[in-house]
Amino acid sequence: MRHVISVLVDNVPGVVSRISGLFSGRGFNIESFVGAPSLDPNFSRIIIVTEGNDQIIEQIIKQLNKLIDVIKVTDLTGSQFVDREMILIRVKAEESNRAEVLRIVDIFRGKIVDVSPNFYTIEITGDQGKLEAILDLLKPLGIQEIVRSGCIALPRAKKK
Amino acid sequence: MRHVISVLVDNVPGVVSRISGLFSGRGFNIESFVGAPSLDPNFSRIIIVTEGNDQIIEQIIKQLNKLIDVIKVTDLTGSQFVDREMILIRVKAEESNRAEVLRIVDIFRGKIVDVSPNFYTIEITGDQGKLEAILDLLKPLGIQEIVRSGCIALPRAKKK
Numbered sequence: 224m225r226h227v228i229s230v231l232v233d234n235v236p237g238v239v240s241r242i243s244g245l246f247s248g249r250g251f252n253i254e255s256f257v258g259a260p261s262l263d264p265n266f267s268r269i270i271i272v273t274e275g276n277d278q279i280i281e282q283i284i285k286q287l288n289k290l291i292d293v294i295k296v297t298d299l300t301g302s303q304f305v306d307r308e309m310i311l312i313r314v315k316a317e318e319s320n321r322a323e324v325l326r327i328v329d330i331f332r333g334k335i336v337d338v339s340p341n342f343y344t345i346e347i348t349g350d351q352g353k354l355e356a357i358l359d360l361l362k363p364l365g366i367q368e369i370v371r372s373g374c375i376a377l378p379r380a381k382k383k
Numbered sequence: 384m385r386h387v388i389s390v391l392v393d394n395v396p397g398v399v400s401r402i403s404g405l406f407s408g409r410g411f412n413i414e415s416f417v418g419a420p421s422l423d424p425n426f427s428r429i430i431i432v433t434e435g436n437d438q439i440i441e442q443i444i445k446q447l448n449k450l451i452d453v454i455k456v457t458d459l460t461g462s463q464f465v466d467r468e469m470i471l472i473r474v475k476a477e478e479s480n481r482a483e484v485l486r487i488v489d490i491f492r493g494k495i496v497d498v499s500p501n502f503y504t505i506e507i508t509g510d511q512g513k514l515e516a517i518l519d520l521l522k523p524l525g526i527q528e529i530v531r532s533g534c535i536a537l538p539r540a541k542k543k
Contacts, residue, residue: 371535375530
């Protein structure tokens with residue numbers, strides 16, 4: 224099962240390595256790993272997406288909780304959360320296919336963030352399904368390079 | 384100096400931990416760390432933002448190049464690149480301040496991705512300066528939680 228795990232940590236050297244090490248120590252592959260400052264610059268928020276056996280994930284979460292740099296661990300799986308990913312795509316945009324690229328960008332509400340004589344760089348945000356869909360559409364037109372942000376997620380606000 | 388380092392790696396367990404370990408081994412703090420699949424699912428793209436002495440960064444890059452899982456290391460610093468970050472912000476949206484929140488979201492071309500009776504969750508993309516600016520504007524209105532994607536970057540297409 225796919226797990227989205229959110230970890231609030233002290234912003235100290237080595238914390239990324241200690242946390243990712245817990246996963247690799249058990250042979251778990253990480254689908255995406257994002258670590259960035261939280262609202263308070265003393266803390267960072269790490270979001271890990273991984274696929275694996277629920278029991279082993281539970282053990283990893285217990286071990287995460289034991290690390291002194293870890294303040295809070297939340298397994299978002301099974302609860303309601305908003306998840307988004309961003310992707311930058313550099314796609315061929317020659318005279319023959321520019322109009323088609325622009326149509327696709329428009330449908331997916333993307334933005335063109337860089338233009339050169341033969342390429343457009345496109346920014347798209349959305350869930351995994353949306354990003355896979357636009358990649359499938361643009362591939363035949365000639366994708367030169369992509370970079371993905373990995374998944375970030377916030378639990379939905381609780382109803383009062 | 385701020386460095387943005389892009390690393391293409393084999394998508395194998397432990398690669399995140401080995402790469403981040405090279406930085407922490409030298410006491411370097413990582414500002415943001417993003418690892419996600421590349422266009423070919425056998426490879427992942429890791430983007431690391433760090434601040435530090437140029438000579439030590441150069442040594443780390445040499446060591447990165449020696450890791451067998453590492454296919455290519457590029458220090459984007461000093462070259463032309465497109466960098467973007469995404470942020471999800473959950474902000475208080477009560478009757479008194481909803482209009483103001485919406486105005487700010489509109490000016491920054493953000494999207495409201497979740498609504499509950501008292502909160503909006505906003506998605507914004509841009510460079511670091513833009514994200515800091517919207518956080519400064521929303522803070523007095525009551526930010527409950529944020530999650531940032533960290534910086535992702537693509538070199539600009541070369542002119543022919």
